[in-house]
Amino acid sequence: MIPAAVGEGAGGAQGVNTITIGIGEYAISAQSDSLLVTHALGSCVAVCIWDPQARVAGLLHFLLPDASEHSTRSVTQPGAFASTGIPLLFETAYRSGLHKARARVYLIGGAEMPHLGVAPRQIGKRNTLAARRLLWANGVMIAREEVGGLVPRSVYLCSRTGRLRIKAGHQHIVIE
Amino acid sequence: MSTAAAKSLNLLVVDDSAMMRAMLTRAARLSGLPIGAIHEAANGQEALALLETQSVDALFTDLNMPVMTGMELLRIIDERNSWPGLLRVVISADGSAAKRDGADALNTLRYIEKPFKPEAIRDVLAALL
Numbered sequence: 042m043i044p045a046a047v048g049e050g051a052g053g054a055q056g057v058n059t060i061t062i063g064i065g066e067y068a069i070s071a072q073s074d075s076l077l078v079t080h081a082l083g084s085c086v087a088v089c090i091w092d093p094q095a096r097v098a099g100l101l102h103f104l105l106p107d108a109s110e111h112s113t114r115s116v117t118q119p120g121a122f123a124s125t126g127i128p129l130l131f132e133t134a135y136r137s138g139l140h141k142a143r144a145r146v147y148l149i150g151g152a153e154m155p156h157l158g159v160a161p162r163q164i165g166k167r168n169t170l171a172a173r174r175l176l177w178a179n180g181v182m183i184a185r186e187e188v189g190g191l192v193p194r195s196v197y198l199c200s201r202t203g204r205l206r207i208k209a210g211h212q213h214i215v216i217e
Numbered sequence: 218m219s220t221a222a223a224k225s226l227n228l229l230v231v232d233d234s235a236m237m238r239a240m241l242t243r244a245a246r247l248s249g250l251p252i253g254a255i256h257e258a259a260n261g262q263e264a265l266a267l268l269e270t271q272s273v274d275a276l277f278t279d280l281n282m283p284v285m286t287g288m289e290l291l292r293i294i295d296e297r298n299s300w301p302g303l304l305r306v307v308i309s310a311d312g313s314a315a316k317r318d319g320a321d322a323l324n325t326l327r328y329i330e331k332p333f334k335p336e337a338i339r340d341v342l343a344a345l346l
Contacts, residue, residue: 142249173334182247183336 065121067101067130070200071137077198082150084165086172086188087196088127089147091203095138098200101130105164106171123171131179146181147216148172149196149207151188165189185216224346225251227271231264231278231287232308241277241308241338248339250346261285265293268300275304275345277338280311280320288316291323304345308333 060068062079070077077100079087088101101120108115108122119125131141151169169188176183187194187207197206205216230241238257245252256271258264262285264278276294280287287307294300305325309316312330320328327341 177335180243180247182244182249182339183334 062100062102064102065104065118065126067099067120067126067133069097069099069130069133069137071095071097073200075200077200078196080195082194082196083152083154084150084168086123086148086150086165086168087194088130088172089149089196089198089205090130090134090139091145091198091200091205092134092139092143093145093203094143095140096201097134097137097139098198098203099130099134099139100196100198101126103127103168103172106167123168123175127172127175131181141179141181144181145184145203146176147184147205148186148188149194152190152192152194154191154193187214225253226274226304226342226346227253228255229258229264229267229271229273229276229278230255231258231261231276231282231290233259233279233282235259237279237308240335244335244338245342247335248342250339250342252342259284261287261290261293264290268294268303273300273303275306275342277306277308280307280309280316288319288323291320291325295323306341306345 056074058073058075060070060075060077062068062077064085068077077098079100079102082102085102085104090099103123103126104121106123108125111122114121115125119129148169151165153163153165173183192210195208207214228245230238232238242255245255256267256273258267260282278287278290291305294303306327306329307320307325308329308331310331317328329337329341
């Protein structure tokens with residue numbers, strides 16, 4: 042797990058601090074010029090959040106819907122599961138100033154990767170449904186989803202502007 | 218009826234399922250859009266009684282309900298012409314072309330098929346505003 046990365050780091054040539062989030066990890070950027078990036082979203086789902094007023098951005102890359110059958114990993118890597126990672130993402134973001142009522146929430150990923158032959162059946166769909174259920178139960182509306190299909194995705198979230206870029210194969214989707 | 222300048226919608230949610238009414242109400246409240254009062258009715262007859270006494274801008278109605286169906290409700294609203302500015306939205310598990318065409322003929326603006334995501338309610342409300 043990556044603990045909340047709150048805009049630290051030396052920054053790049055343009056002063057943008059790139060934070061790369063791996064599978065089962067999450068990060069928060071607050072009041073800084075950061076780019077939250079995650080790659081290889083197959084059946085995994087990225088939950089992206091952004092508060093335009095507080096300029097707080099967060100990204101979680103979770104792997105499986107439910108932590109209940111993975112008691113050890115749910116403690117060592119809570120970001121691997123929707124059921125533990127999503128609450129953790131929001132709680133950390135709240136501490137950095139994000140307000141739920143202002144937050145824009147996006148779901149990306151949840152594709153099916155049958156050719157890999159290792160993931161449980163329909164795990165992409167189950168991941169997406171788990172995220173939707175958890176967000177709805179906590180009174181959070183989803184601003185936009187880019188989920189399903191058969192193509193892995195990469196996500197780039199700018200903490201300053203909230204601009205979200207999604208790369209799916211050769212297709213680029215930009216959400217301002 | 219609230220004025221257009223106020224940009225706030227009073228809603229009437231008509232469904233025989235209390236759970237569905239609660240979900241619609243919650244989705245409307247969470248939408249972040251200016252929503253005023255939200256009235257609830259369990260069938261078309263209750264809805265008509267509320268329309269007579271309350272200020273309602275938008276109606277969200279199920280079709281298959283006891284006592285008075287949603288289609289009967291829409292027909293009466295259309296025939297009476299007492300609520301010309303009322304925005305009408307159908308939410309139904311029956312997505313057949315016949316039902317959609319029937320609702321269209323009764324001046325329904327949108328047709329949402331069950332099951333639906335809560336965000337669909339937000340998107341329709343945003344379009345109505």
